[in-house]
Amino acid sequence: MDGIEMTRRRFIDAGGTAAAVSLAAIAAPAAALAQASGGVRPTGQLMPDGVKLPSTLPVRKRADSVGIAVVGLGGYALNQMMPRFAQTERTHIAAIVSGSRDKLRRVGDAYGIPPDARYSYDTFGKIASDDRVDAIYIVLPTGLHAEWVIRAFAAGKHVLCEKPMALSSADCARMIAAGRRANRKLMIAYRSHFEPYNLEAMKLMGQRAIGDIRLVRTEQSYRMAPTSPSENWRTNRALAGGGSLEDYGIYGLQSALYLKGEMPESISATAFRPPNDPRFTEIFAHVSSQWRFPSGAVAQLVTSYDSASTNFAQVRGTAGALIMDPATSYAGQKMRLEGRDERELTSGDPSVQFARQLDHFADAVRDNIPIRTPGEMGLRDLRLIEAIYASAETGRTVRLAPDGRMRG
Amino acid sequence: MDGIEMTRRRFIDAGGTAAAVSLAAIAAPAAALAQASGGVRPTGQLMPDGVKLPSTLPVRKRADSVGIAVVGLGGYALNQMMPRFAQTERTHIAAIVSGSRDKLRRVGDAYGIPPDARYSYDTFGKIASDDRVDAIYIVLPTGLHAEWVIRAFAAGKHVLCEKPMALSSADCARMIAAGRRANRKLMIAYRSHFEPYNLEAMKLMGQRAIGDIRLVRTEQSYRMAPTSPSENWRTNRALAGGGSLEDYGIYGLQSALYLKGEMPESISATAFRPPNDPRFTEIFAHVSSQWRFPSGAVAQLVTSYDSASTNFAQVRGTAGALIMDPATSYAGQKMRLEGRDERELTSGDPSVQFARQLDHFADAVRDNIPIRTPGEMGLRDLRLIEAIYASAETGRTVRLAPDGRMRG
Numbered sequence: 001m002d003g004i005e006m007t008r009r010r011f012i013d014a015g016g017t018a019a020a021v022s023l024a025a026i027a028a029p030a031a032a033l034a035q036a037s038g039g040v041r042p043t044g045q046l047m048p049d050g051v052k053l054p055s056t057l058p059v060r061k062r063a064d065s066v067g068i069a070v071v072g073l074g075g076y077a078l079n080q081m082m083p084r085f086a087q088t089e090r091t092h093i094a095a096i097v098s099g100s101r102d103k104l105r106r107v108g109d110a111y112g113i114p115p116d117a118r119y120s121y122d123t124f125g126k127i128a129s130d131d132r133v134d135a136i137y138i139v140l141p142t143g144l145h146a147e148w149v150i151r152a153f154a155a156g157k158h159v160l161c162e163k164p165m166a167l168s169s170a171d172c173a174r175m176i177a178a179g180r181r182a183n184r185k186l187m188i189a190y191r192s193h194f195e196p197y198n199l200e201a202m203k204l205m206g207q208r209a210i211g212d213i214r215l216v217r218t219e220q221s222y223r224m225a226p227t228s229p230s231e232n233w234r235t236n237r238a239l240a241g242g243g244s245l246e247d248y249g250i251y252g253l254q255s256a257l258y259l260k261g262e263m264p265e266s267i268s269a270t271a272f273r274p275p276n277d278p279r280f281t282e283i284f285a286h287v288s289s290q291w292r293f294p295s296g297a298v299a300q301l302v303t304s305y306d307s308a309s310t311n312f313a314q315v316r317g318t319a320g321a322l323i324m325d326p327a328t329s330y331a332g333q334k335m336r337l338e339g340r341d342e343r344e345l346t347s348g349d350p351s352v353q354f355a356r357q358l359d360h361f362a363d364a365v366r367d368n369i370p371i372r373t374p375g376e377m378g379l380r381d382l383r384l385i386e387a388i389y390a391s392a393e394t395g396r397t398v399r400l401a402p403d404g405r406m407r408g
Numbered sequence: 409m410d411g412i413e414m415t416r417r418r419f420i421d422a423g424g425t426a427a428a429v430s431l432a433a434i435a436a437p438a439a440a441l442a443q444a445s446g447g448v449r450p451t452g453q454l455m456p457d458g459v460k461l462p463s464t465l466p467v468r469k470r471a472d473s474v475g476i477a478v479v480g481l482g483g484y485a486l487n488q489m490m491p492r493f494a495q496t497e498r499t500h501i502a503a504i505v506s507g508s509r510d511k512l513r514r515v516g517d518a519y520g521i522p523p524d525a526r527y528s529y530d531t532f533g534k535i536a537s538d539d540r541v542d543a544i545y546i547v548l549p550t551g552l553h554a555e556w557v558i559r560a561f562a563a564g565k566h567v568l569c570e571k572p573m574a575l576s577s578a579d580c581a582r583m584i585a586a587g588r589r590a591n592r593k594l595m596i597a598y599r600s601h602f603e604p605y606n607l608e609a610m611k612l613m614g615q616r617a618i619g620d621i622r623l624v625r626t627e628q629s630y631r632m633a634p635t636s637p638s639e640n641w642r643t644n645r646a647l648a649g650g651g652s653l654e655d656y657g658i659y660g661l662q663s664a665l666y667l668k669g670e671m672p673e674s675i676s677a678t679a680f681r682p683p684n685d686p687r688f689t690e691i692f693a694h695v696s697s698q699w700r701f702p703s704g705a706v707a708q709l710v711t712s713y714d715s716a717s718t719n720f721a722q723v724r725g726t727a728g729a730l731i732m733d734p735a736t737s738y739a740g741q742k743m744r745l746e747g748r749d750e751r752e753l754t755s756g757d758p759s760v761q762f763a764r765q766l767d768h769f770a771d772a773v774r775d776n777i778p779i780r781t782p783g784e785m786g787l788r789d790l791r792l793i794e795a796i797y798a799s800a801e802t803g804r805t806v807r808l809a810p811d812g813r814m815r816g
Binding site: 212214215217221266268270272273274285286288289290292296297298300302304306307308316317318320321338339391395396397399 | 620622623625629674676678680681682693694696697698700704705706708710712714715716724725726728729746747799803804805807
């Protein structure tokens, strides 16, 4: 997610196709990463030129604090995650990795990262012998996750990887295998699993607060500003996959799973790309799916990059409903329980999700506690994403095994 | 919808199966109609013992007012439709038909219906020579529509038939053919086509007020009080079909069509019936479907007899959204336009829908104007309902021809 402007020429030089980009990421990571530029989220995150300086330096608070190298200094790393390290109990930024010398200098100075802990993609291999670095946090465009997670394991480090885990279940399996070979932890940064409203929602659903769940409806949409695959990696198939489903709809996909507590047995889906729109030459504008669970319950999911902003989850059961709107934002969550025990729920400060996620990762690394959001969860979700696209492609309902694999 | 209590014994006596009931309706209409008893809507309609007396008698206001025989004196006829005749310009209740002598007397007296214009199902045939009766309004349980519409045409009368038109597209086709043979009008009582909010919604969508429509979501649900197929015809497959889809979800189905203005090219659906629930031994508790339109737009529909009360339609387009909640109620509609021209819409008094529907029927009968909601529309909708159940049954996505017929 480095903020270097990518030109059409550089994109073509770097390969210009899905396979080529992935190889380019290994052969010339800086060039490949240049493709990651232009990523603009609708949430007002600052781009590199507006890097937020941390108000508190993420000092090491405990002797067993986990030193983390942040790989990829894009908007999400700079504006959301890096400032949160100061709020964690047991993690600190030990190193940074970027293809931009200027950014390494400015961000490194801002965060007090020693000059010898500022790596480029060319010097990344040396991180293996940097004992200050216990773990690596991958915040790159999705299409680069697999290769860099595997490189991180090769360097003997634990890995926290941003969502979605990768662009294919095959890549997820390779990443998991690499972690096992290296005997290192792999966690996917599914922040909702550390957010108080979503945690309470999971608990309530587990307690059957609305009876038997019959329906889950989710929607995650926003209207993407004019752009193109050469300007914004999120519209570039090689880096972003099919688009909003992986990026934003995955929150609804996750919600459906952790609120219902069941894997779907079949999925039917449709995907649409309007003609002649530079935003959608490579990715879909809209993806809708309908899931059937073995219990008979249904989930209906919608995600879009070309629709009014929405971010909600609704769960209806035999004894009430749970309405989350917004459901999985950085802050400002609202949640209402309907039925016999009708009330607005105020579950805590959603903004703790970022720091709690980091501390959970530290606990897993240091104390060997089971990871709530392991690589296997990322793999499971990629299987469902593949099933959704397969159904959209063929126009048929896809049947799934309990592990999310497509049947015959 | 006569309110005679139906016992299990009487149901068995009358046949007890789908085919038998339909035959029973012809052979012994009073007994068959007894099966219609117990219909309880969640809208606070009064059952026969609480029949509302009309505050204004539906007098004939114009010389060309259409005399209508109301067939079936259940809750909807007594509490919603019959009192509305007084508000129409060009219709009046000319006769009533019921299997209950007591009801004929009480309702007939209340509405000033002459004793010789009070028919039982046994004497229905004589209505053919009753010149006071121009048309017949069928307000029977759905499973009886086909036979009684065809009888009404055989009596040479025009027909207004409650929704859904019938329980199968084959029956719809027979009803249409009977109307053509008799050279009489056939209109389906789709009241939303005469309701100011829904009419404005159709107009706005036609004007592209929210740009290109990409998504329609509808939900029509309520929790049915404890009952069984022998007590409430709405839970009896022979009389109600699959359940809430035909009865309530059809409003969402209709909304999706008239808001999007397009027929779906494929449908995938699921239907669920919880075990050991006397309400759902014959019908489904929940039906969900996802439609794909040729334009790439999607509709997701939900309807339930076992979920919190909902009645909404949401339409999302490239330039905004239309939110209707409640969308198709008797009164109290709310509608909001989102996007560049954001506003709450107050389109008029929804309660005029009943009288306007009757007057439209009168205009069609007297002035030969085209019917907005003809039998062909009812047939189209039954084809979609059949496609939904076919998909739910097979677990496969069903492909549709432009007329709604299932392809191969």
